[in-house]
């Protein structure tokens with residue numbers, strides 16, 4: 001497996017508790033990557049020849065501002081392209097946003113901001129506007145993530161297709177519990193492919209504060225504090241992985257069948273079936289289907 005992007009979950013903690021969050025981000029969540037761990041992780045990342053990008057995300061990475069800044073400085077000094085994903089809670093005014101972002105100018109090459117009705121309503125969506133304006137003044141490229149509401153992808157004419165500029169909900173994590181009831185549903189046996197991740201060679205993976213390397217959130221392929229990142233990547237064969245193998249053969253439906261599980265008759269999408277099946281398999285695969293933060297339901 002060759003990674004070109006490594007997404008560091010600096011923390012599972014977040015200022016918000018969005019219904020669509022796959023990592024169950026919340027002010028009550030625990031798990032933070034401290035500076036010592038970050039140093040070890042970046043040293044290991046350096047050993048991956050094809051790795052180009054390091055993203056800092058969460059949870060909300062600006063909650064641990066000094067560690068985020070130090071991490072960005074270390075990663076850029078190593079020659080990586082660096083990006084941050086944030087909900088912009090800190091951009092209370094343009095002037096404040098400039099103060100928060102200025103130390104990152106000329107270091108980060110991407111600031112991706114969440115801007116949708118899960119994060120903001122009419123009263124506070126100016127946070128993202130301030131953050132984008134400040135980033136513009138500092139010449140930091142920005143991107144926006146907008147996730148559609150379930151009903152927006154339910155219309156028969158546009159089934160599964162979110163409005164332009166928005167992405168559809170993936171019903172895993174908290175979305176599986178809080179949003180799937182608002183989506184159109186299909187029989188579980190029809191979910192025979194994973195549409196969102198290339199489980200053989202994903203190009204990017206997420207690494208959490210406990211060292212778990214996730215091929216998809218909640219499916220670990222190793223822990224960098226027990227085996228170096230390079231070895232985890234070299235040793236990974238999707239077909240031999242007890243969760244990814246069945247997913248590759250026939251999607252979440254094959255995963256449920258492989259372990260003789262009886263899922264609920266209908267699901268909102270493949271991710272809901274996958275997530276609920278994995279929840280049922282956690283005791284069987286405690287070192288793969290983790291940490292608790294990803295399954296906080």
Ligand code: SF4
Nearest residue numbers: 194196216270271274
């Ligand atoms: S089907 Fe499973 S592995 Fe694929 S993207 Fe959805 S949750 Fe992840």
